[in-house]
Amino acid sequence: MADKILLIDGHSILNRAFYGLPPLTNGKGFHTNAIYGFITILLKTIEEEKPSYLTVAFDRSEPTFRHKMYKEYKGTRKPMPEELREQVPVMKEVLQAMGITVVEQAGLEADDIIGTLARRCSSADKEVVVLSGDKDLLQLATDTVKIKIPKTSKGQTTIEEYYAKDVKDKYQVTPSEFIDVKALMGDSSDNIPGLPGVGEKTATKIIATYQSIENAYAHRAEVKPPRASKMLDERYDLAVLSKELATINVTADFPFELEGAKLNNIFTEEAYVYFQDLQFKNLLPKFTVAPIVNDIAKKFRVITDEKEIQTALANLKNDCFGVAYQKDIGFAISDQGEAFAVPLNNPMTEMLLLPYFVQALSKPGKFCAFDVKKLLKFHGVPRDKSWFDVSLAAYLLNPLKNDYTFQDVAQEHLDLVIDEQDPELLLCYEAYTVSNAKEILRKKLKETQMDELYDTVEMPLVFTLEDMEEAGIKVDAITLKEYGDKLALGIEQLQAEIYAETGEEFNINSPKQMGEILFDKLGLPHGKKTKTGYSTAAGVLEKLAPEYPVVSKILEYRQLAKLKSTYADGLANYIGSDGRIHGTFNQTITATGRISSTEPNLQNIPIRMELGRLIRKVFIPEPGYTFVDADYSQIELRILAHYSGDEQLISAYKEAEDIHRLTAAKVFHVPFEEVTELQRRNAKAVNFGIVYGISAHGLSEDLSITRKEAQEYIENYFQTYPGIKKFLDGQVEKAKADGYVTTLFHRRRPVPELKSSNFNLRSFGERVAMNAPIQGTAADIMKIAMIQVNEAIKSAGLKSRLLLQVHDELLIEAYESEVEQVKEILHQHMERAVTLEVPLVIDIGIGHNWYEAK
Incomplete structure (x- = not known):
C-alpha cells in the first residue's frame, strides 16, 4: 500500500470550526472554539486515514490574486470576525508545537498550495487525502486523490468523501468540468463573478452537455435557456475570467520536503503546554507527557493509620497550610509542597478520623482553602484565624467564569493541569493547589488594586454569610400550604377561562400548542414562526395582552404556575427539622459582585405582582421576635x-x-x-x-x-x-x-x-x-453594611440576628426588646457604610412576617 499524505485546508477548517461551535474562551478572555474544533476534526481524520505524512496549508494574511482583474470583485468577501482572526496565529503555533508542517506562501492561496502538493505527491505514487470545507477542491479529485468535506446538519458533523467517480455521480460532471460549472454560476464568497442570471442547475446542465465553457461558447446559439445563451454571447470574457479565478493552480513554485512532513507523535511536551493554556481539558489525557504533574504526585500519600495521622499532623511546620475536604471522600492537608489525604469513605472512619481534621484546623497558623465557608460548618473551627479563600481571589481576578474549580485555579495560575481520577489524590491536588496559589493570587490582587477589596470586604463576608446560613429563616408551613392551595384554585380558574375563550382544551404549558391556537386558529397578529413553531415568549405575548384578554390570562396563568411550582411547592422541600430554611449564599456567581442565593433562591421572588409579594407572608420570626427590614433608597x-x-x-x-x-x-x-x-x-x-x-x-x-x-x-x-x-x-x-x-x-x-x-x-x-460600576459599587456597599451590621449585633451581645440579604435589602430577626437597638445599628452601619457626595438613606419596616416588614 502506498504511503498516504493528508493535506488540510487550514483557513477553511478553522472557519468551519468557528461557526460550528458555540463561543469558548480559555478563562482569560481568549477565544478558543475555532482551535478546539480544528484539533477535534484533525484528530478524527488522522484516526480514520492513518496518514504517514501531514501538512496544513494557510492563506497569507493579505489577499492574493490569481488575475489582475480579481481586485474588482474583492469587496464581496466578508471580513473575518475578530474572535476568529485572533485564533489564526495561535492555531499555527499549536500545529507547529505538535510537529505538524504548516505551509503558507506569499502570492499563493491555500488551495493553490494544496493543489500543487496533491499533484506532486500523486505523481510520486503517494495516496493523497485532502480535507477542506471548500467544495472548490473537488476539482482536484482523481482515482488516487480523495477529497473529504465536513458537513454539519442538526448539530452533527459528517464527512463526505469524493474520488473522481464520486464527483461525477453526485454533480453529473467530472472534477475538471466542475471548474467550468463554478465559473458559470459564480461565487461571491470566493470573489468569482460568474455570468449574471446563471445558477447552479443551469450551469451544471450546460457543462454536462458541452463539457467546457469554451465548447459551450462555440455552440452558444444552441444553449438553453435563452438568457444563458445571451449572457454567454455577451459576457464570454467574464466567463473566461471566472474560469481562471476558479481554477486551482497545481504547478505552483514553492519549496517543500516530503520527509519534513512525516507524521510523528503529535502529543508533544510543547503541545501539552498549549493545550493547558487553552484549557482543552478533555484532550489532555491523550498526552503521555505531564512531567510537572508526575513530579508533584510523588510527594502525595494516602494514610489511614490513626497513629500515622497523628504524626503527620504533629509534623506540620508551614505557616500556611492548604486544606481540602469532600464529604464521603475525606480530607487532605498540604505542607511545604507535600500533601497527605485521609479517606473518610464510611461512617466508622468519619467518626474516628474527622476529629483530627477539625483539630488540624484549630492549630495556630494560616490556612488556605478553596471554599472556606464549607469548612466553617465544622463545629469547633475557629473563625478568628487568618484564612485565605482561593476561590474568592480567583473570582475577583476573573468574575466572568460561570463556575470556579480548584483545577481551573491550578491551570490558570500554576500552569498545572489536573486530570487525576483517584478521589483521595484529587484531594491532595486541591490542598497542594490552594497552598501554592495563595501568594501568586495575592500578588495579582495587589497588581489589580483589589487586595483591599479582598481583605476588607470579600473575606470578612464569608463569616457573615456563614452566620446567616446557620441562622436560616423560619417558614409557616400551614400558611405556605394555604398559599399553594390559593394558587391552585387560581390556576384552575384561569385554565377554564382560557379553554372557553379559545374554544378547545390544549396544553397551556406547551409553546407549540399555544402558538398554533393563538396564531393559526385565532389569527392573532405578530406571530413569529421558528423551527419549532410560533414563538410564545413573554415579550411576544406582552405586546398582545392589552388588546386580547385571553393572552393576558395566559400570562397570568404562567405567573401563577411558576409561583406554585417554584415557591409554594418548592419551598416546602427546603424546610429543615427545625422549621427553618437554611439556604446557601454565593459570592462567586455574578460578574457585578452581587450575592446570589440558592437552595432555595429567595432573590427572585416576583415582587412586581401582589400575589408574588404574598409569598413573603410565609416567612415568620420565632416567638418573642419580630422582623426588621431595612432597604436602601435608590442606592444606584x-x-x-x-x-x-x-x-x-x-x-x-x-x-x-x-x-x-x-x-x-x-x-x-x-x-x-x-x-x-x-x-x-x-x-x-x-x-x-x-x-x-x-x-x-x-x-x-x-x-x-x-x-x-x-x-x-x-x-x-x-x-x-x-x-x-x-x-x-x-x-x-x-x-x-x-x-x-x-x-x-x-x-x-x-x-x-x-x-x-x-x-x-x-x-x-x-x-x-x-x-457595572454602579451596580458593582452598590453590591460592595451592601457587603460592607452586612459585615458591619452583623458584627455590631454580635459585639453588643444581642439575641437578634441577620437572616437575609436580597438586592438592596437586609432582614433582621430582632428580639422584641432589642428592636430599637437593631434599628439604630441598621441606620448607623448601612447609611454610613461609605461616604458619598450624596447621603445614603434606608427605609425601615417592622412586621410579624416578611410581607408586613417590607
Missing part, C-alpha cells in the same frame, strides 16, 4: 450622582427632593407642583433605565410610547443632567481602552463584548460598561 441613582458629579442630581439628593418628580418636571418641562403621577412614573422609568444604559427602543417598549418620544425623553434627561451623559460615555471609552471598568472599591468587571464583531454583543458591552 445615588451612586450615579456621586460618580457623575452632576450638580443638579447631587443638589436634589442633598435637599431630599422627590428625585422622580424633579426629573419629570425637567424632562417634561412642567412646574414641579404640576407633575402628574403618569409623568412621575415615566420619569422613574427613565431614571432607572439610564442606570442600565437603556436605549430609545427599550424605553419605548417599557412605557408603550413611540421610539421618537422615548428618544426625546432620553435627550431631555441628558440635557437636565449633563454630568451623567459625560460619565456614561466616559465609562464606555474607558472600557474600550482598558478592557474593563471598576467600582468605587476597585472591583473589576472585564468587558470583552466591546471587541466583538457582533453589533448586538457590542451594544450589550456598552450597557455593561455604563452599569
